[in-house]
Amino acid sequence: MKIPVVKNILNANDQIAADNRATFDELGVFVVNVMASPGAGKTSVILATTERLPKDVRPGVIEGDLASRIDADTIAARNIPVVQINTGSGCHLDAPMIRGAILNLPLDAIDLLFIENVGNLVCPAEFKLGANLAVVVASAPEGHDKSYKYPGIFAAADAVILNKADLLQVFEFDIEYFRRGIEMVNPNVPFFPISCRTGAGVDAWLAWLLEKQKSFAEDRNQSVIV
Amino acid sequence: MKIPVVKNILNANDQIAADNRATFDELGVFVVNVMASPGAGKTSVILATTERLPKDVRPGVIEGDLASRIDADTIAARNIPVVQINTGSGCHLDAPMIRGAILNLPLDAIDLLFIENVGNLVCPAEFKLGANLAVVVASAPEGHDKSYKYPGIFAAADAVILNKADLLQVFEFDIEYFRRGIEMVNPNVPFFPISCRTGAGVDAWLAWLLEKQKSFAEDRNQSVIV
Numbered sequence: 160m161k162i163p164v165v166k167n168i169l170n171a172n173d174q175i176a177a178d179n180r181a182t183f184d185e186l187g188v189f190v191v192n193v194m195a196s197p198g199a200g201k202t203s204v205i206l207a208t209t210e211r212l213p214k215d216v217r218p219g220v221i222e223g224d225l226a227s228r229i230d231a232d233t234i235a236a237r238n239i240p241v242v243q244i245n246t247g248s249g250c251h252l253d254a255p256m257i258r259g260a261i262l263n264l265p266l267d268a269i270d271l272l273f274i275e276n277v278g279n280l281v282c283p284a285e286f287k288l289g290a291n292l293a294v295v296v297a298s299a300p301e302g303h304d305k306s307y308k309y310p311g312i313f314a315a316a317d318a319v320i321l322n323k324a325d326l327l328q329v330f331e332f333d334i335e336y337f338r339r340g341i342e343m344v345n346p347n348v349p350f351f352p353i354s355c356r357t358g359a360g361v362d363a364w365l366a367w368l369l370e371k372q373k374s375f376a377e378d379r380n381q382s383v384i385v
Numbered sequence: 386m387k388i389p390v391v392k393n394i395l396n397a398n399d400q401i402a403a404d405n406r407a408t409f410d411e412l413g414v415f416v417v418n419v420m421a422s423p424g425a426g427k428t429s430v431i432l433a434t435t436e437r438l439p440k441d442v443r444p445g446v447i448e449g450d451l452a453s454r455i456d457a458d459t460i461a462a463r464n465i466p467v468v469q470i471n472t473g474s475g476c477h478l479d480a481p482m483i484r485g486a487i488l489n490l491p492l493d494a495i496d497l498l499f500i501e502n503v504g505n506l507v508c509p510a511e512f513k514l515g516a517n518l519a520v521v522v523a524s525a526p527e528g529h530d531k532s533y534k535y536p537g538i539f540a541a542a543d544a545v546i547l548n549k550a551d552l553l554q555v556f557e558f559d560i561e562y563f564r565r566g567i568e569m570v571n572p573n574v575p576f577f578p579i580s581c582r583t584g585a586g587v588d589a590w591l592a593w594l595l596e597k598q599k600s601f602a603e604d605r606n607q608s609v610i611v
Contacts, residue, residue, distance in 0.1 A: 198527025
């Protein structure tokens with residue numbers, strides 16, 4: 160007897176993530192889902208990146224936090240279009256939240272949209288939003304064992320940024336040990352040690368990101384949705 | 386017509402938390418649920434505390450992580466009884482996990498049990514484990530806005546530790562701003578700036594903790610379960 164196996168039935172979240180992505184693709188918006196622990200420096204990475212963008216790549220930001228509009232105010236002060244999502248007690252963003260947020264963004268004036276997820280190394284990895292890339296921001300003060308303790312989110316990353324890298328020595332951070340942990344779950348993932356404070360390393364990350372964005376601008380039929 | 390309103394029906398987790406607590410009370414074990422972001426220094430706080438305990442207060446530890454036994458190995462190297470819980474993709478510990486773990490701990494040789502929760506500033510606050518105290522460990526590198534962005538966990542704290550306080554200036558951490566955020570949701574909660582690296586402030590935290598433990602040892606009928 161044959162047992163039917165049905166695969167790839169999209170759940171409700173993934174279906175809406177696909178809808179989000181269709182909207183982004185239609186309007187030519189390249190979208191990056193930024194995930195990290197609380198305080199790793201998601202907002203700082205987004206600011207350091209947007210400051211250095213060429214003029215023809217116009218940024219936008221969706222901010223996710225349980226409460227407060229601190230990050231959205233910081234972004235808005237730079238004259239970057241931004242929407243703040245407050246999740247209440249929710250530990251991650253989901254696709255319907257993004258669906259709502261983009262109604263309040265001038266998508267036709269945005270080429271590169273950063274979605275700053277809720278600070279959490281666990282739950283955000285499990286919910287697609289409709290982005291093109293998922294980026295995990297780790298930071299030196301968190302310690303070099305995080306790639307071993309939170310493998311799921313590092314496995315889901317298209318790139319890993321190590322922020323506050325100017326303080327590696329202060330925190331006795333063994334960068335090779337950290338990287339081996341990442342490689343165990345995500346071999347050859349691009350890795351960018353940076354310092355948003357000093358600016359070191361930001362250009363390498365930016366060059367990689369712009370290459371991805373350019374490739375998208377030339378061909379929007381990229382299939383992976385994150 | 387009167388509508389019956391039924392309150393305080395314990396959910397399955399809370400019922401098992403109460404069972405855990407009954408076990409702890411019977412054996413005279415005082416239990417502290419330690420919650421924090423990844424890398425704030427939960428394990429370091431536990432080690433700094435256990436190192437300074439008087440001889441008649443014998444420690445034990447339950448470690449919670451998605452993966453790895455790194456922290457449990459660190460604790461075991463100090464000859465402290467320890468059990469590692471791996472939650473897989475679970476973003477917090479729950480009462481049944483603790484129920485299982487204590488079967489593997491010599492509770493009659495433990496006076497003060499630390500439960501190190503999964504690194505996460507959101508989900509752990511919502512699940513009682515059967516502890517006497519909930520302690521949140523923040524850290525200077527995370528930034529002074531975390532009390533505003535993650536109010537739920539600070540509201541659930543019986544004490545807040547600010548670790549890596551030797552680095553307040555490096556991270557331009559405004560301690561009064563941070564405290565005002567905590568006071569908004571949890572007025573007058575005890576607050577301990579410490580540095581596990583230098584040892585500064587650890588004695589004040591320890592004195593407070595031992596007072597709580599002593600009060601419990603004299604009267605185990607404390608009603609709040611966290």
